[in-house]
Every structure is written in C-alpha cells, then in structure tokens.
Amino acid sequence: MKFQARFxxxxxxxxxxxxxxxxxxxFRVLVEGRLLSGEAALxxxxxxxxxFADGRQWEVSLEPxxxxxxxxxxxxxxxxxDLKDELTARAAAAGGRGRSKKGNVVAAAMPGRVLRIxxxxxxxxxxxxxxxxxxxxxxxNEVKAPRDGVVEAVxxxxxxxxxxxxxxxxxxxxx
Amino acid sequence: xNRPRLLIANRGEIAVRIIRSCRDxxxxxxxxxxxxxxxxxxxxxxxxxxxxxxxxxxESYLVAEKLIAAAKKTGAxxxxxxxxxxxxxxxxxxxxxxxxxxxxxxxxxSISAMGSKTASRAKVMAAGVPVVPGMMTPAKDAHEIVAFGxxxxxxxxxxxxxxxxxxxxxxxxxxxxxxxxxxxxRSEAKSYFADSAVYAELFVENPRHIEVQVLGDRTGKVLAxxxxxxxxxxxxQKVLEECPSAAVTPELRAKMEAVAVAAAKAADYVSAxxxxxxxxxxxxxxFLEMNTRIQVEHPVxxxxxxxxxxxxxxxxxxxxxxxxxxxxxxxxxxxxxRIYAEDPARGFAPSPGKIRxxxxxxxxxxxxxxxxxxxxxxxxxxxxxxxxxxxxxxDRDEAIRRGRRVLLEARVEGIExxxxxxxxxxxxxxxxxxxxxxxxxDRWTYRRRPETDDExxxxxxxxxxxxxxxxxxxxxPGAGDSRGVSTWRTARPTFGVRE
Numbered sequence: 300m301k302f303q304a305r306f307x308x309x310x311x312x313x314x315x316x317x318x319x320x321x322x323x324x325x326f327r328v329l330v331e332g333r334l335l336s337g338e339a340a341l342x343x344x345x346x347x348x349x350x351f352a353d354g355r356q357w358e359v360s361l362e363p364x365x366x367x368x369x370x371x372x373x374x375x376x377x378x379x380x381d382l383k384d385e386l387t388a389r390a391a392a393a394g395g396r397g398r399s400k401k402g403n404v405v406a407a408a409m410p411g412r413v414l415r416i417x418x419x420x421x422x423x424x425x426x427x428x429x430x431x432x433x434x435x436x437x438x439x440n441e442v443k444a445p446r447d448g449v450v451e452a453v454x455x456x457x458x459x460x461x462x463x464x465x466x467x468x469x470x471x472x473x474x
Numbered sequence: 475x476n477r478p479r480l481l482i483a484n485r486g487e488i489a490v491r492i493i494r495s496c497r498d499x500x501x502x503x504x505x506x507x508x509x510x511x512x513x514x515x516x517x518x519x520x521x522x523x524x525x526x527x528x529x530x531x532x533e534s535y536l537v538a539e540k541l542i543a544a545a546k547k548t549g550a551x552x553x554x555x556x557x558x559x560x561x562x563x564x565x566x567x568x569x570x571x572x573x574x575x576x577x578x579x580x581x582x583x584s585i586s587a588m589g590s591k592t593a594s595r596a597k598v599m600a601a602g603v604p605v606v607p608g609m610m611t612p613a614k615d616a617h618e619i620v621a622f623g624x625x626x627x628x629x630x631x632x633x634x635x636x637x638x639x640x641x642x643x644x645x646x647x648x649x650x651x652x653x654x655x656x657x658x659x660r661s662e663a664k665s666y667f668a669d670s671a672v673y674a675e676l677f678v679e680n681p682r683h684i685e686v687q688v689l690g691d692r693t694g695k696v697l698a699x700x701x702x703x704x705x706x707x708x709x710x711q712k713v714l715e716e717c718p719s720a721a722v723t724p725e726l727r728a729k730m731e732a733v734a735v736a737a738a739k740a741a742d743y744v745s746a747x748x749x750x751x752x753x754x755x756x757x758x759x760x761f762l763e764m765n766t767r768i769q770v771e772h773p774v775x776x777x778x779x780x781x782x783x784x785x786x787x788x789x790x791x792x793x794x795x796x797x798x799x800x801x802x803x804x805x806x807x808x809x810x811x812r813i814y815a816e817d818p819a820r821g822f823a824p825s826p827g828k829i830r831x832x833x834x835x836x837x838x839x840x841x842x843x844x845x846x847x848x849x850x851x852x853x854x855x856x857x858x859x860x861x862x863x864x865x866x867x868x869d870r871d872e873a874i875r876r877g878r879r880v881l882l883e884a885r886v887e888g889i890e891x892x893x894x895x896x897x898x899x900x901x902x903x904x905x906x907x908x909x910x911x912x913x914x915x916d917r918w919t920y921r922r923r924p925e926t927d928d929e930x931x932x933x934x935x936x937x938x939x940x941x942x943x944x945x946x947x948x949x950x951p952g953a954g955d956s957r958g959v960s961t962w963r964t965a966r967p968t969f970g971v972r973e
Contacts, residue, residue: 347936357932371933374882375897378925378933409823435824436858
C-alpha cells in the first residue's frame with residue numbers, strides 16, 4: 300500500500316511518500332524512496348516492535364491524536380503525524396479546507412465538571428471575562444471569553460461532566 | 475474467630491497502600507467507594523466494600539456519617555483515614571471514637587492543636603520553635619489580609635487553615651490581588667476540606683521545603699525518622715521527594731529532629747506525623763506546619779529507614795509500643811516520583827481517561843505504589859495522582875540513574891502523565907547537583923523532547939504496517955475505502971462521564 304505522511308508542525312508540502320511492500324514477520328517499507336527492512340511484530344493492537352536490519356529495536360505505540368492525526372509513542376518521545384493512503388491524500392488536497400468558525404464557540408480545553416456558570420444567554424461579555432468555572436481533579440479553571448461579544452447560548456449545566464473539545468457556550472456572530 | 479477489620483476511609487493509591495499493611499498484619503481490609511469508584515482497584519483488593527454515594531467527595535468520601543455506618547455494617551473496629559479527605563478532621567476522629575471504633579491516627583486533641591496551621595504555630599511558638607511570620611487566626615475578610623500585608627510586606631501566601639497539599643493556596647503579590655485570591659482560596663478550601671477558613675503568611679523566597687517524619691506511641695515515646703527533601707513543587711504541590719536531603723548535614727538533621735520531636739511532644743502526639751520546615755539558604759529553618767496524618771511521600775522514609783509507617787500506625791492504634799527502639803541509621807538514598815494524570819506538554823492540564831496500557835517498572839531498587847491497573851479509568855472527580863514510583867540507590871547518583879531507568883521502562887498510554895516531565899527534569903544540571911528551592915519548578919519550563927529522525931522513521935514504518943495489516947484484516951480486497959482501520963483506532967478516550 301502507498302501512503303502520504305506529514306508530521307505535526309511541518310510546513311505544508313507534498314508530504315512524505317511511504318510504501319509498504321511486505322508487513323510481517325519480515326517488513327519491507329520504502330520511506331521517501333529509501334528501503335527499510337527488518338522484522339516487525341504486532342505485540343497487541345497498536346503496539347509494534349520493530350527490529351531493523353541493522354539490529355536496532357523500537358517499541359512503538361500508536362494511538363489516535365486530535366484532528367484525525369496519529370501519535371507514535373516511544374519511551375519519552377511522541378511523534379504526531381498524519382498518514383493517509385494516496386487516494387485519500389489526493390482527495391483532501393483537492394477539496395481544500397473548510398472555513399474556521401474560531402471565536403464563536405467556547406469549548407472545554409480539558410475534560411472536567413462544570414462547577415458554576417457566571418454568564419447567561421443575551422449577556423454582553425468582554426474579552427477575558429470569566430464565563431464559567433470547570434473543575435477537574437481538584438483544580439478550578441476559569442473559562443474566559445475569547446473576544447468581546449454577546450452570549451448566544453450556554454449549552455452546559457452546572458454539575459455536568461464535559462470532555463475536551465466539547466462546546467460549553469456559543470457567542471453571537473459579529474455583525 | 476473473625477480477624478479484626480479495618481475500614482479505609484479513602485480511595486486510590488493510599489487505600490491500596492493501607493490494604494497492604496493490613497494484610498501484612500493479618501487484619502481484614504474494608505474499602506468504601508463512590509459511584510465513580512465501583513470498579514476501582516482499592517475496592518477489588520478489599521475483603522469487604524461499602525458504597526457511600528455519588529462522585530463528588532463532599533457527598534461521599536467527606537461524609538463522616540456514611541463512613542462510620544460503613545464501618546458498623548462490615549464489623550470494622552478500626553478506621554484509617556489515609557491522607558486528604560477527612561484525615562486531619564478532628565471532628566471526624568472524635569465521631570469515630572464516639573462510635574466505639576479505634577481511630578488510626580493522632581488524638582482529636584492533637585489534630586486540633588496541630589492540624590490547624592494557625593493553632594499549631596501558636597503552640598510551637600510557645601515551645602520556642604521558630605516560625606515564619608503569619609496570621610495567628612483565619613482571616614475574617616480580605617481587609618484583614620491586606621492589613622497584615624501592609625504590616626509585614628508582600629508577597630503573601632494564602633492558605634486553607636484546614637488544608638494541605640497545596641489546595642486552596644494562592645500567592646498574592648500586592649494588596650490589589652487580595653480580594654479575588656481570597657475568594658478563590660475560600661471556595662477551594664470549602665470544597666476540599668469542608669472548611670473555608672483561610673489565613674495569610676509571609677512568602678519566604680528561595681527556601682527549601684524539608685520535613686521530618688515523627689512517630690509517637692502511647693508510652694509517650696516520640697521518635698524522629700530523619701528528613702525528606704520536598705522542595706520540588708509545582709503549584710505548591712510536591713512532585714518529587716527525596717530521603718535523605720542532600721542539603722542536610724548530620725548536625726542539621728539532629729537539630730531539626732530535636733525541634734520536630736519537641737513540636738510533637740507539645741501536642742502529646744501519638745501515631746505517624748510530619749513536621750514541615752522551611753530551610754532558608756542561610757541554614758536557618760522555620761516551622762511551617764505539622765501534618766497529623768500519613769504523608770503521600772512516606773515511602774522514601776520507609777525505604778531508607780526500613781520501617782513500615784502504616785503498620786506502625788496500626789500497631790500504635792492497637793495500644794502496642796512502636797516496633798523500633800530508636801531511629802535506625804539511614805541507608806542509601808530514595809526518590810519518589812508522583813505520577814499524575816496530566817499533560818506536561820499542555821501546561822499540566824488534567825488528563826483523566828482510560829488507561830489503555832500500563833507497564834509498571836520493576837527490578838532492583840524499585841517500589842511502585844499505585845491505585846490503578848491497565849484498563850482502569852482515571853476519574854476526573856479526584857486527585858490526579860495515579861501512582862508513585864519509588865527508587866532506591868546506594869547514593870543519590872545511583873538513585874537518579876535508577877529513576878531514569880524506571881521512567882523509561884514504564885509505559886502509560888491512553889492518558890498523559892508526568893513521566894516525560896520527570897525524564898526531562900532528571901537532565902537538569904541544577905537538579906543533578908541538588909541546587910533547588912521550592913521555587914525551582916516555577917522557573918522551570920517543560921519542553922517535550924523533539925523526536926529524532928530515527929524515531930520518525932520508526933513511527934512511519936509502524937503506522938504504515940499497522941494500516942496495511944488493518945486493511946488486510948478487515949476488508950476484502952478491492953473494497954472502496956482504502957484506509958485501513960485496526961481496532962485500537964476506534965477506541966476513543968473514555969472519560970468519567972455519567973448519565
């Protein structure tokens with residue numbers, strides 16, 4: 300199979316071509332045209348041990364990362380990247396990106412429980428003004444307004460548990 | 475004959491730790507649990523367990539009546555409070571005793587005398603122990619704190635009178651910051667210690683936090699078991715502790731131990747306790763407070779002095795003398811890494827969720843105290859500490875090398891932890907020569923080590939193999955969506971969300 304990879308933080312470009320010629324127990328993978336071979340063992344779902352031809356061993360854990368990316372975890376390093384098969388990569392490049400709605404929704408930066416809400420729908424708020432307080436693991440965290448605006452709706456209630464990225468509150472679109 | 479039973483009024487790693495000493499002593503351990511903790515390790519390791527209510531601690535682990543009813547229901551005759559929750563609540567200790575149960579800890583009178591930071595300071599000042607200037611009683615309002623600051627100077631530290639562990643603590647740089655910080659500190663104090671009392675003291679710059687372990691029994695004997703170096707703190711929360719402190723000479727140790735014993739005796743102290751000191755760069759030390767409970771960091775003392783402090787607490791509660799005549803000589807050096815479920819790369823944001831993979835470090839010089847296993851969910855309702863890695867070496871350098879080994883061997887996946895933070899810290903030149911203070915970590919910024927080119931290559935190979943294998947396993951040849959999906963990819967993070 301053929302893939303295109305892009306590491307988190309890398310500038311946009313054509314991506315790194317990766318081609319798998321053989322998988323287990325003996326792998327052969329072309330990365331940017333360079334042939335890498337050795338033995339691959341799938342230890343458990345997502346956990347691989349690779350022994351490269353030169354004898355070096357890597358234990359790699361794969362996991363989903365935000366925005367559909369992948370993360371590969373080593374002892375004390377974490378590589379975040381995007382890996383798409385060639386067709387999907389081409390389709391994504393052709394389709395372009397959707398417009399950002401940043402600033403109109405206030406989402407939880409981390410999982411937590413809503414402790415109290417200090418604003419109500421219709422209220423005018425200034426950038427940096429506290430909107431609500433989240434509590435997670437004995438810490439209280441104030442969620443502040445990202446910009447000046449009017450609260451359109453508060454979509455959570457006190458006591459509610461929220462996960463990271465969950466929408467807490469919406470601001471009205473600016474004229 | 476039924477074995478005596480001991481109810482653990484706590485959860486997580488300390489509940490598991492206490493269960494272990496119970497087993498060693500032939501005592502039957504009883505657990506309690508909130509809705510969140512039904513599946514928790516401390517419940518599964520216990521002989522009996524009692525449900526005590528909904529997730530918020532103030533409706534479960536902080537409700538004295540429910541805990542006492544749980545002890546009655548299961549026939550427990552002892553109650554061990556662990557640390558946090560009601561461990562330093564004299565009223566709870568008294569309720570336990572009034573219910574005809576044995577409290578594994580100091581007397582309610584000792585807790586009242588020493589457990590409140592303001593009262594304990596008055597007590598030891600009377601015994602001639604030096605203290606940092608601070609308010610003698612909790613502040614009635616923000617004005618009182620501002621007035622104290624105008625008399626003694628800023629910065630000030632606001633603290634929960636009934637607290638510990640950094641909860642409800644705030645540094646205020648000026649009078650203008652006082653009202654907001656005071657309200658926040660009161661609110662946190664109220665939710666975590668069921669007591670909103672807050673006071674202020676002078677904030678001493680660049681001190682070390684050194685604490686002395688004490689142990690008293692009912693014969694009136696009080697021993698000091700050396701010191702712990704606890705200067706590495708973030709947000710006033712200890713993250714790495716050492717025993718002994720490389721900054722403490724045998725002469726200074728003897729002095730601090732003598733003061734600690736005097737402080738404990740002033741409160742007729744029985745059971746395990748800790749006397750905390752600020753050690754100034756010039757060698758002077760000030761009494762900070764006494765913790766009238768077992769400490770999170772007690773294992774480093776256990777490892778270096780060869781005692782089981784929790785077992786000693788239980789023996790002493792049974793009315794027996796402590797099992798040691800005098801303080802053993804310290805042997806080697808121990809470090810404790812507090813493994814928190816938080817993401818050092820994102821400002822240490824809480825990272826609750828399911829532990830998809832857990833490999834515990836093992837081998838020579840390693841002890842792991844943990845409240846979780848692989849597959850467990852770390853809930854967002856409680857403290858983020860999931861484990862303590864304790865390493866021992868013949869000296870500090872060997873302990874540090876073992877620390878690196880242990881942190882590299884461990885794997886915790888599914889949640890983020892403080893492990894990468896510790897690995898980076900163990901490379902810090904100032905830390906390696908023990909040039910630290912309690913402000914060390916405030917000035918220290920964690921940066922994730924960038925992956926090497928070799929790691930990038932290995933990551934790409936593994937991911938490409940995984941996608942190819944996944945595709946081969948789950949799809950017939952030629953099917954539409956060519957992106958491989960293997961099982962781990964569909965496993966989304968699980969948070970402690972109910973209803």
